[in-house]
Amino acid sequence: MAEHSVAAAHDHDHKPHGWRRWVYATNHKDIGTMYLVFACLMFFIGGAMAMVIRAELFKPGMQLVDPQLFNSMTTMHALIMIFGAVMPAWTGLANWMIPMQVGAPEMALPRLINFSFWILPFAFTLLLATLFVPGGAPAGGWTMYPPLVLQNGASFPMLIFAVHMMGASSILGAINVVVTILNMRAPGMTLLRMPLFVWTWLITAYLLIAVMPVLAGAVTMLLTDHFFGTTFFTAAGGGDPVMFQHIFWFFGHPEVYILILPAFGIVSEIIPTFSRKPLFGYEAMVYATASIAFLSFIVWAHHMFVVGMPLAAQLFFMLSTMLIAIPTGVKVFNWTATMWKGSLSFEPPMLFALAFLFLFTIGGFSGLMLAIVPADYQYQDTYFVVAHFHYVLVPGAIFGIMAGVYYWLPKWVGNMYHMGLAKWHFWLSAIFVNVLFFPQHFLGLAGMPRRIPDYAVQFTDWNMVSSIGGFGFGLSQLLFPILIYMCVKSGKPVKVNKAWEGAHGLEWELPSPAPYHSWQTPPSDAIIAKGAFH
């Protein structure tokens, strides 16, 4: 570290060069970059699968793919987008930003996070290889319900081991985040001075540590049921397939908050910046996030109202689900109140954050509709459910990630991206995402079932609209990597520390581009206090 003081040297960070820099990477920024590039690659692979789905559904009848492959596409699309795109993107952003935001030089466990990243390419090679094995890729849905999942031939054990590896990777990633946040904060960076992205990630990391192992347990039980004669879920031996659904969703519901909570954090950073006002109700945001995380553990059975459960249980899960609307409402209120009487400007990160606010709330409302037990009996397994979770995941989680990248990219590379093209990317995404998913509400309410490659002719029109939206959305995402490439290669240099004039927080006190190691000397108390909302 002594050589760091020789600031005159051009490359004073002593980066390792060539492939070693990446394979042996322990630098939080290199790791973060690798995670983000990997997530982007998976986003396009999963997106290509979605294009197959929308192409087949463009008109009724069987056109392009056989039903087995269609179901493989829906299953693989979900697994790749959840475990390959969104979760690694969050981990990548965490690795990039958390040390910068809490005043630490590095993440706490750099070797562990190197391992946790390098698991992922192997896990997804294994998962994608199932496309080429006898019997085809998993086609029983990403929820892996038995007995259907057990009937999938050679892909079954590959699916299970891939899920094991993804789980191990995200648990290790989460442990690294918790240890960094709890042990590596600069003196003076108290918990309630932390930026909300750090707070939401801390809570997300605890969720990951608590529920990913439960998924690992559930799929292990599937594995032993299939190969070693146990009967956890085999009715012939006294097991119960419904039990899998309970265990799966005990993981699965916290998982949906794992996918969305960091987006809450990012939006809570961006809206104050471009409203030029401190965040309204910082403390309430922290408590609301924690409440959502707690409630996520006691609502899982709303995913399975029709499998049969006592009336009292249905009521409990219905009401506890609706309770989540309260902390979420607090958040939506606070974001709106932050903008109230602010001097707003509409740069790309703010545009994505505003679309998030508006469209995620629509997804939240359809979620409330689905929480109502008798209504769910009608809506379950229809395109209404598909519309609901895509509204919370695409303009929710994905827009959150894009908002974060557009927000911090100038800090990462030291160059500003092409503002006009980024606005094109935003407007195309925001319009097409609605063309894509909004009609699916109508299809679902009219009774179109999900996960079926063909449909009755009365659903044709809205499916065509939805498919056009899908192709438009898919194509406009190609702008995203192009923009980033252009920014890295030939963007206009950002000369100041604060790429955005209204930005708060420690990351904006570092030079642009951010130095290879973040805070070699901890920031002073005054700098920390200046960046904090509380």
Add this chain to the structure above:
Amino acid sequence: MTVLDRANRNLTLKLLGIALGSFGFGFALVPLYNVICGVTGVGDQSALLRRVKAIENPDPNRTITIEFLGNVASAGGWEFGPVARTVEIHPGKLYSAEFFAHNLTGRDMTAQAVPNIAPSKVAAYFHKTECFCFSPQHFKVNEQRNMPVRFIVDPAIPKYIDRITLAYTFYDASSQVSKR
């Protein structure tokens, strides 16, 4: 090892411990699930598979229709179903019904019938004194035979129940039999 390194290591180990604990918790959900099923009576296999001593106490003023259903877990290979589809019974009286099965798989097979009852609340009042579902059933190639179930419905069964469905699903249990 600095103080920070030690603190990091301790916290990492603690968090790994939590992860290991929740892996175990996933498996602990299995017995927990069965306990909850036992308490609520929903999906409770043990009540449906319990052999009960019958005490007859017929209530001739009440008639309940029992419907029988038979399903085969994976299509083909078996013919399986009730001999009579419905029977009218009085609560408190012992009855007998038969299911037939025909092994068309071309091999010697062991099958296990798994019962289910609807509405699920009835499980607590529907007692079996004898059932082919209590044990695995062995069938030679092409063997066919009828299998008995003897049951009695508790007269304390709620008044609004006038129809009960008893369904069996027939599973190939050849691989499981040795372990039961």
